[in-house]
Amino acid sequence: EDVRMRLNVEVTVALDSPPAPAPIESFEDMLLHPSIMKDIAYHGYSRPTSIQAQAMTVALSGRDLLGCAETGSGKTAAFTIPMIQHCLAQSPIRRGDGPLALVLAPTRELAQQIEKEVKCFSRSLESFRTAIVVGGTNIADQRSELRAGVDVIVATPGRFIDHLQQGNSSLSRISFIVLDEADRMLDMGFEPQIREVLRNLPKRHQTLLFSATMPVEIETLSQEYLTTPVQIKVGKVSS
Ligand code: ADP
Numbered sequence: 660e661d662v663r664m665r666l667n668v669e670v671t672v673a674l675d676s677p678p679a680p681a682p683i684e685s686f687e688d689m690l691l692h693p694s695i696m697k698d699i700a701y702h703g704y705s706r707p708t709s710i711q712a713q714a715m716t717v718a719l720s721g722r723d724l725l726g727c728a729e730t731g732s733g734k735t736a737a738f739t740i741p742m743i744q745h746c747l748a749q750s751p752i753r754r755g756d757g758p759l760a761l762v763l764a765p766t767r768e769l770a771q772q773i774e775k776e777v778k779c780f781s782r783s784l785e786s787f788r789t790a791i792v793v794g795g796t797n798i799a800d801q802r803s804e805l806r807a808g809v810d811v812i813v814a815t816p817g818r819f820i821d822h823l824q825q826g827n828s829s830l831s832r833i834s835f836i837v838l839d840e841a842d843r844m845l846d847m848g849f850e851p852q853i854r855e856v857l858r859n860l861p862k863r864h865q866t867l868l869f870s871a872t873m874p875v876e877i878e879t880l881s882q883e884y885l886t887t888p889v890q891i892k893v894g895k896v897s898s
């Protein structure tokens with residue numbers, strides 16, 4: 660409790676669900692893959708930010724997460740690092756069987772930033788593949804990249820659904836999904852696409868939802884699709 664107060668982190672779980680894992684204030688203590696540790700150091704991150712200290716331990720424990728923190732607090736690494744660790748824990752990857760993890764983001768620019776960060780933290784991992792799937796770029800190039808087999812997809816919802824419908828990718832092995840800036844995705848009208856994805860995921864999967872604000876639409880989505888989530892708030896958050 661003391662640590663959370665110092666980190667300015669507020670954590671909530673439902674009455675009947677297990678308690679949230681405690682925050683961990685150093686990357687070394689998170690038991691990350693050595694190659695990820697190396698890339699974190701290379702990237703120049705020496706200590707986790709508040710949201711990272713709490714969200715990463717929750718995500719690494721396998722729990723669903725509803726994260727709410729202001730811009731610039733370091734949410735990207737908070738989900739990117741556990742996502743890569745999750746992928747490494749899966750059985751040896753068979754290329755072409757479909758991606759293991761998916762990040763949905765509202766805009767092309769944001770997706771590009773996220774993809775960059777995924778590549779940063781998987782830099783030392785031989786044959787780890789990340790694809791970016793956004794509008795405004797050549798769909799045929801994306802098709803061949805997806806069909807060659809990737810581990811992680813970072814996408815905007817509309818373009819990703821296009822590829823699913825064309826049979827260029829599949830949800831059948833996705834066991835880790837992140838919705839980044841979910842409130843913005845809803846504002847932009849992506850709710851049907853998001854629901855389409857969430858509804859068709861394999862039964863066993865972990866969901867992380869990040870949102871700057873907590874409007875009722877986000878609460879509804881969380882109640883429908885998250886399983887005993889840990890809700891994390893850092894700093895002031897408006898509804
Ligand atoms: P958010 O998604 O919460 O708005 P970002 O993930 O974009 O925040 O991170 C904001 C900035 O902080 C980025 O420049 C990022 O590289 C930097 N950053 C994130 N985590 C750390 C860390 N642990 N140590 C140093 N810098 C960090």
Ligand code: MG
Pocket residue numbers: 734735839
């Ligand atoms: Mg962000």
